Amino acid sequence: MFINFLNIKDKGDVFMKKRIIQTYGDDPWKMTNDILEKSKLEKLIPKNASIGIKPNLAVAKPSSSGATTSPIIVSALIEYLQKHEHKNIIIIESAWIGDSTKKAFNICGYTDISKKYNVPLIDVKDDSYTVKTFDGMEMEISNTILSLDFLINIPVLKGHCQTLITGALKNLKGCISDKEKRRFHTRGLHQPIAYLNKVIKQDFILVDGMCGDLDFEEGGNPVQMNRIFCGTDPVLIDSYIAKNIGYNPYDVKYIKIAEHIGVGSADIDSTEIIVLNKDTSIAKPSSSRKVQKLSHYVKANDACSPCYANLIRALARLDDDGLLRKFEGRSIYIGQGFKDVQEYGVGIGQCTSGMSKNLCGCPPETSAIVEFLKKI
Ligand code: SF4
Structure with a gap:
């Protein structure tokens, strides 16, 4: 692709x-x-x-x-x-x-x-x-x-x-x-x-x-x-x-x-x-209880809607496979607010390239996020 x-x-x-x-x-x-x-x-x-x-x-x-x-x-x-x-x-x-x-x-x-x-x-x-x-x-x-x-x-x-x-x-x-x-x-x-x-x-x-x-x-x-x-x-x-x-x-x-x-x-x-174009509108909180549950694993700061959605779908796949538990107590960083932030942590998307573990892409694909998180 x-x-x-x-x-x-x-x-x-x-x-x-x-x-x-x-x-x-x-x-x-x-x-x-x-x-x-x-x-x-x-x-x-x-x-x-x-x-x-x-x-x-x-x-x-x-x-x-x-x-x-x-x-x-x-x-x-x-x-x-x-x-x-x-x-x-x-x-x-x-x-x-x-x-x-x-x-x-x-x-x-x-x-x-x-x-x-x-x-x-x-x-x-x-x-x-x-x-x-x-x-x-x-x-x-x-x-x-x-x-x-x-x-x-x-x-x-x-x-x-x-x-x-x-x-x-x-x-x-x-x-x-x-x-x-x-x-x-x-x-x-x-x-x-x-x-x-x-x-x-x-x-x-x-x-x-x-x-x-x-x-x-x-x-x-x-x-x-x-x-x-x-x-x-x-x-x-x-x-x-x-x-x-x-x-x-x-x-x-x-x-x-x-x-x-x-x-x-x-x-x-x-x-x-x-x-044809990108979408940088900021992701809004979801009313769905399941999505809210998955979002507990995410530390978002001005995350674009498509990027955030891809991460939520990836977390749902990890949950299906019983792999979400390994992120208990840890945060997955995402969003434009983390540009230039250098930290020890897991980051999704090019905005979090300063994290010690990062998956690049803007936005990264859901299947790529799944593979990346599985390897951590
Ligand atoms: S990586 Fe791209 S899509 Fe994701 S939050 Fe940053 S600018 Fe938005």
Whole structure:
């Protein structure tokens, strides 16, 4: 993986190369516009195409819970598409079993979006289905999804208690019947998630990494991550999500299977990450008890939000492995307030390079923080 802060110079399809475009910040409207302009999304979409926007509205909770896709990102995307004469748009989703998609549309702000931009909301639970097969596995797929010319997937960057992460590949679970969702669980989730992505092709992925849950699909422990990124390969995108959460891509079984059957590439190491800008907004205290517990190990002084979030996610991974105890009574330093401070201690990020043990980077990646702290 190599990070490039320069502008993209290619003409035409900027995703011809193995590439992810990312931006940091605290203004999702502007960030979405910036990233769409750079990706030249409008040129990837055929003229008069029927476009489906697939957010993650698994539960009827606002995006601040860390569970669902920000309505600001979706609104900015629709305005961008309409401005570029792509007007045949729907929003399509199915909440998880036991929750109502219509309630989620209301609570998450999508009913208002629908009225404002005249974009229909499609509840997959009310749809008809066609059985599609890959490698002998039958799956009941929404007919509306199958009728689309171009699918834009907007997953949330968040953890998942069974599959470790949930991202672009797993978000397509909202395109099948509830009966099929139950069957996915009895089949162990990983293989059907990978196989589903052979049947449904997603054309563009915009990841809402503004505020995603630490461990759970349903939210409750939100971490302010302040980033949005995009690409066209769902396996690559999920591999990058895994890195952002502190895992290696192959820790997530469905990423491995999806790569094996040719959905995409998990080779994040040879991917170019184009970073449009940095975010130096200062991390705010979290209301989540779990995040607060992890923050006891951190001594922050003017830490930027993305840097702080990467450290919190890394501490959560150490906690999973029972390794957090070794930092009991010690502090991990982070933040711009420690620039030029020379001290005996553990520092994360280039601002704490004066600490006796330091991991450089601005911000350092979550997976790199995990490896660094494990070695201490
Ligand atoms: S290393 Fe310092 S400047 Fe860079 S993201 Fe972290 S806190 Fe901010």
